[in-house]
Amino acid sequence: MSSQKKASSRHGFRTGESIVYPAHGVGQIVAIEDQEVAGMTLELFVIDFEKDKMRLKVPVAKAEAVGMRKLSETDFVERALKVVQGRARVKKTMWSRRAQEYDAKINSGDLIQIAEVVRDLYRAESQPEQSYSERQLYEAALGRMARELAAVNEVSDTEAVQLIELNLNKGPKRLPKNAEAEGEAETVGEADEPVEAEAGEPAAAETEQEKAA
Incomplete structure (x- = not known):
């Protein structure tokens, strides 16, 4: 009762x-x-x-x-928009582990961490398409970020998404589909750890050891 x-x-x-x-x-x-x-x-x-x-x-x-x-203050929202303008940071770890990390960031409630997922999983039209699981995580992060921006700025969700995409396109020049994935994003983490790629997901760049072999 x-x-x-x-x-x-x-x-x-x-x-x-x-x-x-x-x-x-x-x-x-x-x-x-x-x-x-x-x-x-x-x-x-x-x-x-x-x-x-x-x-x-x-x-x-x-x-x-x-x-x-x-809700975040407007200056914090501006910080989050600056984050999506940055270069994507992709760890050289198995996709399943990265997916868990992305999911944890999305559900952290931290706008900056959510913005990092949006930045790291974003694909411009000239880039290889996302895998299904990448797309799901990207849309979840984009939706979370957009709804908070919409509430803070008192605009529609659609307008908030457009604002985020505008800032994404201010980031480092995205390489075309045929370009080497290695130059596309900053890679962090253990270089020797094997990377598991899903269908449709670009495989990680070879390690220096593999190239020398």
Whole structure:
């Protein structure tokens, strides 16, 4: 059983406010209510995620611990847009490991980390197409970033995506499809570790040892 409270603010969050929840992105606090669970009364934030057509109830006392936060300030948004202008950084590790790292960044709730995924997985029209799994992660990151930009700048999601893409195209010149992948992005990590490429995903550049063999 639950009862909605008249209180409009708790722990710095208020009803009607847009917030960011790490696993779901931007949502809106629509109510603060009490709910009895196992004989105990819990105070809960009721959060709607319009894009996902989902409602989440978060214990007020645990909101900050689970990473719920306010929208980024405009200067932080500008920092994130600067990030997507940078050169892609691709680790020489197996794709499955990189995919896990990208997913963790997307669900971190950190706008800068999300921007890094957008930057690293972006492909210009002149570049090789993304693999299916790359595309899924890219779209997830782009969507998360765009929704926060839209909420902060008070524009539509479409306008936010256009702004991100505009900044992506300000980055280092993207090499054409036939260019060597090695020159396309800055590679970091262990050079000797084998790289697993999926169908449609460009294989990583050879290591110096392999070239010499």
